[in-house]
Amino acid sequence: MSNGTSANLTRRGLLATGGALGLGVALTACGGGSEDGGPDASASAKASGPWTFRDDRGTTVKLDEVPTRIVAFTGVAAALYDYGIEVEGVFGPTRTKDGKADVQAGDMDVSKLTVFGNKYDQFNVEQYAAFQPQVLISTTFDDAGTLWYVPETSKDKIAKLAPSVAVSVYDRQLTQPLQRMLELAKSLGADVTSKKITDAKKRFEDASARLRAAAKARPDIKVMAGSASQDLFYVSGTNLSVDLEYFKALGVNFVEPPESAKKATGGWFESLSWENVDKYGADIIMMDDRSSTIQPADITEGTWKELPAVKAGQVISRSPEPILSYDKCVPMVENLAKAIENAKKVS
The missing domain is CATH 3.40.50.1980 (Nitrogenase molybdenum iron protein domain)
Structure with missing residues (x-):
């Protein structure tokens, strides 16, 4: 889909294909994970038992156990990775044309990821079903709770395969979704009291000042x-x-x-x-x-x-x-x- 055809695109399409600078945070790649470059290895192991999370649509997802078969929008997976939660399945811009990590993939090793769709409006539902996901996590850029990068044409099929969680990045200041992502990571087993995470939050507050x-x-x-x-x-x-x-x-x-x-x-x-x-x-x-x-x-x-x-x-x-x-x-x-x-x- 060419950026040059923007006049004929829906608003969602414009957002995805580069016309929506109104979306989110400026990103410059910076450090990630533990000192060796990966996430905290013990994070996921700390979560057990039933899992409940109320998302920004007001939807409460309940599972018998903390999900490990997670599929997430690439940028969401990258954020969870920074908190020690490794997501194996992703959708959204993950690899560039030359196979390198897209800017939205953060510090993840993209060669290890299962990618269900690298571009807007692409999502391999059959592959997703075979993956047997426990939960799908994405952001939402509207007040209707539309899941970002989940195609309108296949959203119903996708919804039947696993419950979904949405973090809103619509009409709110950056600190709110940051806090919500931290809460989500904690529910999935992240140690949000770790020095790595508390130091990062302090650096963010200092930068804001x-x-x-x-x-x-x-x-x-x-x-x-x-x-x-x-x-x-x-x-x-x-x-x-x-x-x-x-x-x-x-x-x-x-x-x-x-x-x-x-x-x-x-x-x-x-x-x-x-x-x-x-x-x-x-x-x-x-x-x-x-x-x-x-x-x-x-x-x-x-x-x-x-x-x-x-x-x-x-x-x-x-x-x-x-x-x-x-x-x-x-x-x-x-x-x-x-x-x-x-x-x-x-x-």
Whole structure:
């Protein structure tokens, strides 16, 4: 599905194929698991007995035992991995075209994963059934509880094979889904009192304090969240996105497209032609780093290269789909804080 056909896509399709910068957290890969690079080996062994979890749809899942045959959206599996819970089956962007780990796979060894669908709207139901899953876990980007990357055409078949759990990343600040993912990991056996996890949470809190201070000291610095496709440039609004809502609450000054311009995408973002990419002035541009989008170094449009923030080298990465572990969210907060601290006023 080409990004260039975005005008004909549903909102879910736009979100998945790179048009929805309004989604989630900026991600820069950073450490993971224990000191040897893997998760805490003892985590899963600590969970036993009946399992109950009430998810963000208000759905309570009850099983006779703590699930070990877990299938999860790749980004969710990556977050659980950071908490010591290894998920064997995944769906969503996992491997790039050259077989390497997608940015959303975090620190997982993708060669060891069973992938039921690597792209949007692909999900091998027969393979999933043979896997005999005990639970499916994903995020939801709407208030209806739609499971992210579970295809509409096969969702009913998938639902019959195992119960599902959803963590909402819709219209809330980053700290809420982070806490919910931690609670989910704990229910699955993670030792959330371990030094590794408490240290990561403390680093996240310190980074947030740094960003708040930077935003307060540089209120004139304007930040734009963008995403690139072949035909269009997308400018995200801060509403609905877990990272942008959080950054805005910390005082960051964002470019905010009018609601009328975001109406066609359900309030997420405004679509601009490359000729109009200079519609908004910005000192810093945060660019979608997902593999489904064009990365800044590969943008050939002359209008992009003439933007003051681009010419000043003030472009940083952002991942609109979060890996919801404190460890993975620290660098994105720190990167924005550093960018604001060091930015030249160019808009």
